[in-house]
Amino acid sequence: MKKLNVLFGIICLLGIAAPMLIQHGKLMTVRGLEGYVEPDTTKLSYSWWNGDLQKRLENAATDSLLIYPACVRARNQFEYAFFGKLNATDVYAFDGYFYRFMYPDYNERDEFLGETKINATVQRLKAIQEQTKLPVYVVIAPNKMRYYSEHLPEINRVHSDTTNYTFYKRALQKAGIEVLDAHAWHLRNKKANEIPILAKEGVHWTLYAAAITMDSLIKRLRSDLSVDFQGITMEVTPKHEVYKEDVDLANLSNLMYRPVDKRLRNVYFPEPIEQKRRMRPVVIGDSFYHVIEWSGIHHQLFQPETPFYYYFHTRYTNGPSMEAVKMEILQEDLKQADCIIILTDIQNMSRFGFGFIEQYPL
Amino acid sequence: MLFSSGFFLTYFLPLVIILYWLAPKSFRNPLLLIASLFFYAWGEPLFVFLLVAVTLLNYLLVHRMHLSQKPKHWLIGYIVVNLSLLVAFKYVNFLVATTAGLLGWTHPGDDPLTNIALPLGISFYAFHAITYGVDVYRGTFAPQKRIDQFFLYLFLFPHQIAGPIVTYQHIAHELEDRKLDWENLTKGLYRFCIGLGKKVILSNGLIALIKVCNEQQAAGFDSTTMAMVEMVTYTFHIYFDFSGYSDMAIGLARIFGFHFPENFDRPYTARSITEFWQRWHMSLGHFMKHYLYIPLGGNRVKAGRLYFNLFLVFFLSGLWHGASWNFVLWGVYHGLWLIIERLWLRKVLDKMGWTAGIWTFIVVLNGWVLFHEVSFADAVSTYTQLWSFDFQPLPLVDNLFYFKALLGICAGLIVLEYLKPLRGIRERWLTLQGAAWQTGRFAWMFAVYLISYSYVVAGSYNPFIYFNF
Numbered sequence: 001m002k003k004l005n006v007l008f009g010i011i012c013l014l015g016i017a018a019p020m021l022i023q024h025g026k027l028m029t030v031r032g033l034e035g036y037v038e039p040d041t042t043k044l045s046y047s048w049w050n051g052d053l054q055k056r057l058e059n060a061a062t063d064s065l066l067i068y069p070a071c072v073r074a075r076n077q078f079e080y081a082f083f084g085k086l087n088a089t090d091v092y093a094f095d096g097y098f099y100r101f102m103y104p105d106y107n108e109r110d111e112f113l114g115e116t117k118i119n120a121t122v123q124r125l126k127a128i129q130e131q132t133k134l135p136v137y138v139v140i141a142p143n144k145m146r147y148y149s150e151h152l153p154e155i156n157r158v159h160s161d162t163t164n165y166t167f168y169k170r171a172l173q174k175a176g177i178e179v180l181d182a183h184a185w186h187l188r189n190k191k192a193n194e195i196p197i198l199a200k201e202g203v204h205w206t207l208y209a210a211a212i213t214m215d216s217l218i219k220r221l222r223s224d225l226s227v228d229f230q231g232i233t234m235e236v237t238p239k240h241e242v243y244k245e246d247v248d249l250a251n252l253s254n255l256m257y258r259p260v261d262k263r264l265r266n267v268y269f270p271e272p273i274e275q276k277r278r279m280r281p282v283v284i285g286d287s288f289y290h291v292i293e294w295s296g297i298h299h300q301l302f303q304p305e306t307p308f309y310y311y312f313h314t315r316y317t318n319g320p321s322m323e324a325v326k327m328e329i330l331q332e333d334l335k336q337a338d339c340i341i342i343l344t345d346i347q348n349m350s351r352f353g354f355g356f357i358e359q360y361p362l
Numbered sequence: 363m364l365f366s367s368g369f370f371l372t373y374f375l376p377l378v379i380i381l382y383w384l385a386p387k388s389f390r391n392p393l394l395l396i397a398s399l400f401f402y403a404w405g406e407p408l409f410v411f412l413l414v415a416v417t418l419l420n421y422l423l424v425h426r427m428h429l430s431q432k433p434k435h436w437l438i439g440y441i442v443v444n445l446s447l448l449v450a451f452k453y454v455n456f457l458v459a460t461t462a463g464l465l466g467w468t469h470p471g472d473d474p475l476t477n478i479a480l481p482l483g484i485s486f487y488a489f490h491a492i493t494y495g496v497d498v499y500r501g502t503f504a505p506q507k508r509i510d511q512f513f514l515y516l517f518l519f520p521h522q523i524a525g526p527i528v529t530y531q532h533i534a535h536e537l538e539d540r541k542l543d544w545e546n547l548t549k550g551l552y553r554f555c556i557g558l559g560k561k562v563i564l565s566n567g568l569i570a571l572i573k574v575c576n577e578q579q580a581a582g583f584d585s586t587t588m589a590m591v592e593m594v595t596y597t598f599h600i601y602f603d604f605s606g607y608s609d610m611a612i613g614l615a616r617i618f619g620f621h622f623p624e625n626f627d628r629p630y631t632a633r634s635i636t637e638f639w640q641r642w643h644m645s646l647g648h649f650m651k652h653y654l655y656i657p658l659g660g661n662r663v664k665a666g667r668l669y670f671n672l673f674l675v676f677f678l679s680g681l682w683h684g685a686s687w688n689f690v691l692w693g694v695y696h697g698l699w700l701i702i703e704r705l706w707l708r709k710v711l712d713k714m715g716w717t718a719g720i721w722t723f724i725v726v727l728n729g730w731v732l733f734h735e736v737s738f739a740d741a742v743s744t745y746t747q748l749w750s751f752d753f754q755p756l757p758l759v760d761n762l763f764y765f766k767a768l769l770g771i772c773a774g775l776i777v778l779e780y781l782k783p784l785r786g787i788r789e790r791w792l793t794l795q796g797a798a799w800q801t802g803r804f805a806w807m808f809a810v811y812l813i814s815y816s817y818v819v820a821g822s823y824n825p826f827i828y829f830n831f
Contacts, residue, residue, distance in 0.1 A: 002544075004797055008804050009544035012551050013383075015808065017376035019815070049407050054369075062368035062819045071819035078813050083764035087820075092760075104758030155758065 023066050030069045034251045035088070039063055069254070077256040088252045095151040096259060098249035099144060100203045101347065102156050108145070109160040111350040115167055118352075122171040125357050129177065129340075134282075135224060136340045138172055139217060140165070141288040142183045142205055143346035144198045147190070164349035180220065182213045183346060195236065200261045201250030203287075207243045208236070208267050210291045214301060217341075221279065225338065230276040230301055234267045241266040245291055269296030278302055282333050284309040284356045285343035307333045312354035327361065363404040364523070365554075365610045366561050368819050374401065379617060383542065391514055391537070394618060398519040402482070405523075409481040414513075416447060420491050421512050424498050424505045433499055440495040448488045451481055456685035483523040485682060489649055490516055494530045496653055502531055511537045520614035524607050526625040526645035533620050540619030550616030552807045557609025559810040560602045562817040567768045568599035574759050585754035589747040596734045597727050598772040601630065604643070623648070628779040630726070633718035634711045635699040638726060646682075650675050669704070673697045683733070688741060692732040699725055719780070 014021075022028055039059055044052040062068065072087075079085040086093055092103045129136045143165075149157050165183075172179045186197045186209060197209040205213070215232040222229055243266045244251065250258045280303040283289055292298050293308050293316060308316040309330070315323050323329075334340070342353060363370050378397045385393050403410040420440065427436030449457075461467075494515070498505045506512045515537060521528050575592040578584075608625035615622045625645050632638035639647050658671045673694070680693015703711070711718040731748070735741040759765070778784045791803070 004800055005544040005548060008800065009547045011804075012548055013376075013380065015811070016371070016551070017380060019372045019819075020376055023372070051405075051407065054363075054404055054407075058367060058369045061372045062821055065368075065372065065819060068819055071816040074812065074816035075820040078816070079764065083761070083767050085761050085764040104760055104762065 019065060019067055026066070028066065030067060033069045033072055033254050035254075036069075073254050073256045076254050080253070080255055086253045088249070088254070091249050091253060093253075094153060097144075097148050097151045097200045098202070098253070099152075100249065102145060103153065105155060107156055108158045108163050108165070108347065111164060111347075112162055112167075113164055113350060115171075118164065118167045119171050121352060121357055122168070122175050122177070124362070125172075125353065126175045126177060127362055128357065128360050131362060132334050132340070134334060134337055134340050135178060136342065137178045137180060137217065137221070137281075138168075139180045139213065139285075139341060139343040140169070140183050140349075141213075141286075141343060141345045142186045142197050142209060144203070146183065146346060147187060147198050148200075163346075164352070165346045168349055168352055178220070178224070180213070180217055182209075182216075185216075186213075194263065195265050196261055196263055199246045199264055201247040201259055202245070203249050204245065204291050205288060206246045206264070207291060207295055207297070208265065210288070210295070211267055211269075211297055214292065214297055218279070218301060221339065227279075227338070228276055229279045230272060232269070232297065232300060233272045234269050234296075237266045237268070240264060243267070245294075269300045272300065279338050280306050280336060281339045281341045282307055282309070282330070282337045283341045283343060284312055284354060285341070286311060286345055286348045286354070288345055289343045305336075309354075309356065312356045312359070327359070330360075363401050365607070365614070366558060366814075366818055368821075369404075371558075371815055371818055375614075379547075382618060387542075390542075390618075391510060394519075395510055395514045395517065398514065398517040398522060401519040402517060402522055405482045413481070413487065413517075416443065417491075417513055417516055418509075419443060420495070420516075421509055424495055427495070428498055428505045437495060437499045441492060444488045444491045444495075448484060451479075451484050453681075453685045460687075486521065486523070486525050486527060487516060489527050489646075489682075490521070493527065493649060493653060497529065497531060503534060506530070506534075506537075518615070518620070520611045520618075520620070521622065524604075524611070525643075526608055526611060526622055527649050528622050528645065529648075532623060536620050542619055546616050546619055548804070550613045550618075551811075552803060553613030553616060554610050555613070555807045555811040555814065557606040557611075557613060558814040558818075560606030560609065562814045564768065564772055565599050565603035565606055566817070567764070568595050568602070568772070571595050571765045571768065572599065574765070578757055578759065581757075583754070583757045584747055586748055586750055586752045587754055587756055589744055591756065593727055593731055593734075593744075593748065595769065597630075597730050598769065598776075600730060600733070601626075601776075602772060630723055630776050631719055631780045632722050632726075633714075633716075634703055634708060634722055635696060635725060636703050636708065638722055639696070639700070646679070650679055654678065669701045672700050672704070676700065686736075687738055688732050688735060691738065691741075692729055695729050695732060 041056055041059060044056055046053055046056070048054070065071070076087050079087065080093070084093055086098070090100050092099050094103070125136060145152060145156060146158065169179055169181060182205075186193070186205075190197070195208045196206055198204075199206055211232055211234050218229055218231050221227070222231075240262050242260055242264050246264055247258070247260055250260065279301060283306065285308065287310075289308060290310070298306070304318045306317065309325060310316060310322075312325055315325050315329065342356070344352060344354075348354075363374065365371075374397075378393075381393055382390055399410065399414075402413070406413075420443065423436060423440045423443065427433045427440060430436050497503060506515070515530055515533070518528075572592060572595050575588060575595065579588060579592075605626040612622045612624070623645055625643060627641040627644060629638055629642035632641050655671060655675050658674065659667060660671070661668060663671065676693040676697025677690060678693070680690045680696075683689040683693070699707075711721065714721065728745075728748075731744050732741050735744055778788065791799075
C-alpha cells in the first residue's frame with residue numbers, strides 16, 4: 001500500500017508540474033485555436049507595485065501557455081459532451097446539427113416586414129434595374145434552419161407562409177426580376193444529393209453547393225445575355241475530405257473530437273482547358289458569398305476585379321483587401337458590370353439588399 | 363492570488379510543493395513563510411508591508427502581555443490594534459456613509475475616507491491574531507518565541523485569504539514538527555482537487571446562471587418563479603463556492619503536513635438554524651462562540667441577557683461578513699431565528715423530523731437574499747417579488763439544458779449529503795483501502811483536476827463566428 005502511495009504521489013507531482021514543464025521544456029506543440037484573439041496587454045505597465053506585472057504574469061499563465069489550446073478544447077469537449085453546450089458566441093447544437101442565431105427564441109416568422117414594405121423595396125429595385133440597364137439576379141441561398149428543420153426544436157420551426165422569403169420571392173418574380181431560389185432547388189434534391197449542401201457542422205452552404213448553384217446561375221446568364229461566359233469546371237475528391245469553411249461552426253467550437261459529416265467531399269477547380277470570357281458582376285451579398293470569394297469558384301468564373309459588396313458596408317475586390325462603400329465607386333463599378341447579383345440567405349431577407357436598394361440614388 | 367487562478371496552478375503550487383519536498387527540514391518553514399508572503403504580496407504589493415509591521419507589533423505586544431502583571435491592559439491594546447486595522451480598512455467607508463446619511467450630509471464620491479480599498483484577507487488576519495492573543499492571555503499556551511513561526515501561523519497561505527480560521531493551538535505542534543509523507547501529499551491533493559472542481563465547475567457555472575437571471579429580470583421577465591430560481595441558484599453557489607474554497611485550503615494545508623479544522627458539515631441538511639450554524643462556516647462559529655459569546659456570559663446568564671448576547675453575536679457576525687447594512691440584517695435575521703428557536707420553535711422542529719430540514723432550508727434560502735443583493739432596496743424588491751406569488755413561465759435562455767443540469771447536479775449533491783445510506787457509501791469511498799479503491803480515487807482526482815485546470819486556463823474564451831469575416 002505504501003508503494004502505491006509513493007507511486008501516486010510521484011504521478012501527482014509530475015501531473016501538477018506538467019503544464020510548467022511543457023511550457024519551459026517546449027515539450028509539445030498543440031494545434032492553435034479558431035477565432036483566438038490575443039488579450040490586449042498594451043495598457044499594462046511592468047510595475048509590480050500597481051499589480052500590472054501580476055496581471056501580465058496571470059495572462060502568461062493562461063493565454064500564453066503552450067497547452068492553452070488543449071485546455072480550451074478539453075473544457076469545450078466536456079461541456080459539449082455532458083451539457084450540449086458550445087462555447088462560441090451564437091453557436092448552438094441540436095441533434096448533432098450546429099446552427100447560428102437560433103435558440104432560444106428565434107423564429108423567422110417574427111421577422112416579417114409586411115407586404116407593403118416588401119413591395120416598395122422590390123419596386124425600387126426594379127427602378128434601379130431600369131436606370132442602370134443592368135439585369136438583377138437575386139440568388140437565395142439554402143437556409144440551414146429550413147433545410148434541416150426536422151432537427152430543430154419546435155419553437156424555431158417555421159409553420160407559416162407569411163415570411164419575408166415567400167413574399168419577396170413572389171414580389172420579385174411579379175416585378176420581372178430574376179430569382180434563383182437555390183434554397184427550394186436544393187431542398188427538392190435533398191435526398192438525391194450525395195454530398196451535403198449544408199454541412200451539419202457549418203453555418204454556410206458547402207463549397208460544393210456554392211459551385212453547383214453558381215453553375216446554374218452562369219447557365220441562366222449565358223442564355224439571358226447571350227454571352228458564352230466561362231462555366232464551372234470542378235472535380236470532387238473521391239474520399240471523405242473536409243473543406244475547412246464547410247465545417248466552420250465545428251472549427252469555431254474548438255472541440256477535441258470535432259464532429260464531421262462523413263459524406264463531405266472537397267471540390268477542386270482546375271484551370272479550364274478552354275478559356276472563355278469571365279463574367280464581371282457587381283455582387284451584393286452576405287457571408288454566403290464569402291464561401292465563393294475566397295475559393296477557386298471566384299477565380300474560375302469572375303474577373304479578378306469583380307467587386308463584392310459585403311452587407312453593403314465593405315467592398316472587396318481582387319483579394320482580401322477591403323474598403324468602405326462609396327457611392328461614386330459603386331456607380332463606376334456598375335458601369336463596367338455585366339449584371340447585379342444580390343445573394344442572400346433567407347434569414348437575412350429582413351434586410352434584403354443590405355441597404356443598396358435604399359441608398360442607391362435614383 | 364487565488365487558488366483557482368492560472369498562475370497559482372501552473373507555477374506557484376507546483377514550485378512550492380517541489381521545493382518543499384526537496385528542502386531540508388530546517389528550511390521548510392522559512393520556505394513556506396517566503397511563499398506565503400509572496401502569495402499575499404501578489405495581490406497586495408503595498409499593503410503587505412503594513413501587515414508585516416502589524417505582525418511584528420503583535421508579536422511584541424503578546425510577549426509583553428505574557429510577562430506583564432497587568433496582562434488585561436496589554437490584551438486590550440492588542441485587540442484594539444487588530445480591530446483598528448479592520449475598522450480602518452473595512453468599516454470607515456461604511457461608517458462615514460452611514461453617519462452622513464443619518465445627519466443628512468452629502469459627501470463627495472471621491473472623498474478619500476469613502477474610497478479606501480479593502481485589503482485581501484484582512485478580516486481573517488485580524489481574527490487569527492485575536493484568537494492567538496486571547497489564548498495566550500487565557501494561558502492556553504505560552505507565546506511562540508520564534509518569530510518566523512509566529513509569522514508563518516498568521517501568514518500561512520492556505521488560510522490567508524478566506525480561512526478557515528485556525529486557532530494557533532490547533533496547529534501549534536505542526537508548526538514545530540510535521541510529517542512529510544506521500545499520504546499527506548495525495549490526500550491533500552485529492553481534497554484540493556475536489557474543492558477546485560466545486561469552485562470552477564459548479565460555482566462558476568452558477569454565477570453565469572445568476573447573471574442570466576439578472577439580465578432576464580432587467581428585460582422585464584421578473585416573476586416569483588424567476589426570483590426563486592435566482593435565490594436557489596445563489597444558495598447553491600455560495601455553498602459550493604465557499605465550501606470549495608475551504609476544501610482547497612484544507613487540502614493545501616494537508617499537502618504541507620498541516621491539519622486544518624473542517625469548515626462545513628452538510629449545512630443544508632440542518633434541521634434548525636441553531637444546527638445550521640453548527641455546520642456552516644464552523645471555524646467562524648467556533649470563533650464567535652469562544653471569543654465573543656462565552657466571554658459575554660454564554661448560556662449562564664438570565665434569559666433576557668442570553669437573547670441580547672445571541673443578537674449581538676449575530677449582529678457582529680453579519681457586520682464581519684461585509685461593511686453593509688445588508689450583511690448586518692442578514693446576521694440579525696439569523697440571530698432572531700435563533701432566539702425564536704430558543705423561545706419555542708426548537709421544540710416544534712424537534713417533533714417535525716425530516717420536514718424540519720425543509721423548513722430550515724427555506725429560512726436559510728430567504729436569508730441569502732439579504733446576503734446576495736447589493737442594497738437593502740434591492741433585497742426588499744426581491745422579497746416583494748418572491749412573496750407576490752406571481753408565478754410565470756420562465757423565459758427560454760441560451761444553454762438552458764446546461765443550467766438545468768448544473769442546478770440538478772448541485773441539488774443532487776446536497777440530497778446525497780442528506781441521505782444516510784448514500785453518506786455511508788461516500789465515507790467508504792473516501793476511506794476504503796486496497797489497490798483498486800486507491801486507484802479509483804486517484805483516477806477520479808486526476809479527472810477532476812484535468813477538467814478544473816482546463817476551465818481555469820480556458821477562462822472566458824468564447825470566439826465569435828465572424829472573427830474572420
